[in-house]
Amino acid sequence: MRRVIGLMSGTSLDGVDAALLETDGVRVGGFGRALTIPYPPRLRADLRDLLDRAADLLPDDPGLLQLERALTLVHAEAVRALGEPAELIGFHGQTILHRPEEGRTWQIGDAVLLSRETGLPVAFDFRSADVAAGGQGAPLVPVFHAALAAALPRPLAVLNLGGVGNLTFIGGDGTLLACDTGPGNALLDDWALRHTGVPCDRDGALALAGHVDERILATLMAHPFFRRPAPKSLDRQAFHDALDRIAVLSPENGAATLAAFTAAAVAATSLPAVPTRWLVCGGGRRNPAIMRALESRLGAPVESVESVGWDGDALEAQCFAFLAERVRLGLPLSFPGTTGVTGSRTGGRMVG
Numbered sequence: 001m002r003r004v005i006g007l008m009s010g011t012s013l014d015g016v017d018a019a020l021l022e023t024d025g026v027r028v029g030g031f032g033r034a035l036t037i038p039y040p041p042r043l044r045a046d047l048r049d050l051l052d053r054a055a056d057l058l059p060d061d062p063g064l065l066q067l068e069r070a071l072t073l074v075h076a077e078a079v080r081a082l083g084e085p086a087e088l089i090g091f092h093g094q095t096i097l098h099r100p101e102e103g104r105t106w107q108i109g110d111a112v113l114l115s116r117e118t119g120l121p122v123a124f125d126f127r128s129a130d131v132a133a134g135g136q137g138a139p140l141v142p143v144f145h146a147a148l149a150a151a152l153p154r155p156l157a158v159l160n161l162g163g164v165g166n167l168t169f170i171g172g173d174g175t176l177l178a179c180d181t182g183p184g185n186a187l188l189d190d191w192a193l194r195h196t197g198v199p200c201d202r203d204g205a206l207a208l209a210g211h212v213d214e215r216i217l218a219t220l221m222a223h224p225f226f227r228r229p230a231p232k233s234l235d236r237q238a239f240h241d242a243l244d245r246i247a248v249l250s251p252e253n254g255a256a257t258l259a260a261f262t263a264a265a266v267a268a269t270s271l272p273a274v275p276t277r278w279l280v281c282g283g284g285r286r287n288p289a290i291m292r293a294l295e296s297r298l299g300a301p302v303e304s305v306e307s308v309g310w311d312g313d314a315l316e317a318q319c320f321a322f323l324a325e326r327v328r329l330g331l332p333l334s335f336p337g338t339t340g341v342t343g344s345r346t347g348g349r350m351v352g
């Protein structure tokens, strides 16, 4: 087993998650420490700004290069703060654009600089080979969920609620089916920021004080994304016009409607069998309004992944440690059932 550090900066733009994983790229041998380094507010604001401009940006744009350097140095700081001896780093980078239908997915971050700063080899650019081969380039976490869940009863669903939601279904025979489900917390974060000045509806306080506007929810659910079968993936900004549609609502009712939107989107995903259990990871598991809405719309037990001994905050960082070792070994990262690619695909690049 190798000691690998995974680094993930997700769509919620809150910071960098770092975690140590012991793995041979097939099995998980053990977990080490995990932590999050929040982005400095200025960097977060600059990244947020970049999302709206990413489609027209050139890779050598001076402002972009400056941000990429600052972002990479936060990742190097996360590696140092983790303080775990390691042999390899998996560096996801910050997604600023995801349009697989145009053959584009873009994660920024300077792997050469990170390798130099840490003195370790770095695996990076996990998604573009899949997109180049006609896949969605996301989600990539299913193969890691399957390795973690090897001993759990099936069929099983693992749901990650970050900025965007994504789901892994593991069938009775181990078949994997995955997709992004719709919004996770990103819309709620933006709504909360607009109304409270804080970019998060902490503990679902706003949403729990409001009522769902089912009529507006139905219009949100009319989005063509929900009629597409899995596998399918999303750009963080895909549902951004939802904020205009709910603009007529009070802060509380808007938040309640967005929490219900996240849950209804999950419930709208058609799966080959009914999961015996739903395990939820990512920051959304801390929002009771979302968890209650999930339970009522799914009609099934919904638990945090902690109930099976996983760390719901560290899972994605651990995933990119696992995938880094798979990159190093030339093992596949994606499969027809997870990204829609034809045949299983290797991916990622290495430096250092």
Ligand SMILES: Nc1ncnc2c1ncn2[C@@H]1O[C@H](COP(=O)(O)OP(=O)(O)OP(=O)(O)O)[C@@H](O)[C@H]1O
Residues within 6 Å of the ligand: 009, 010, 011, 012, 013, 014, 160, 161, 162, 163, 164, 165, 184, 185, 186, 188, 189, 199, 200, 201, 202, 203, 204, 281, 282, 283, 284, 286, 287, 316
């Ligand atoms: N106590 C809490 N109450 C409500 N929401 C919370 C709480 N803690 C975290 N969150 C939500 O979780 C989000 C962060 O989740 P997470 O770190 O899983 O996202 P991410 O990894 O950046 O995104 P993605 O998985 O889409 O890449 C925050 O944006 C916030 O909205």
Ligand SMILES: CC(=O)N[C@H]1[C@@H]2OC[C@@H](O2)[C@@H](O)[C@@H]1O[C@H](C)C(=O)O
Residues within 6 Å of the ligand: 010, 011, 095, 098, 105, 137, 138, 139, 140, 141, 142, 162, 163, 164, 165, 166, 180, 233, 234, 316, 319
């Ligand atoms: C393009 C991109 O960065 N997608 C992320 C994002 O965050 C959640 C969801 O959207 C998922 O598709 C993916 O991350 C996870 C880790 C994945 O690839 O499995």
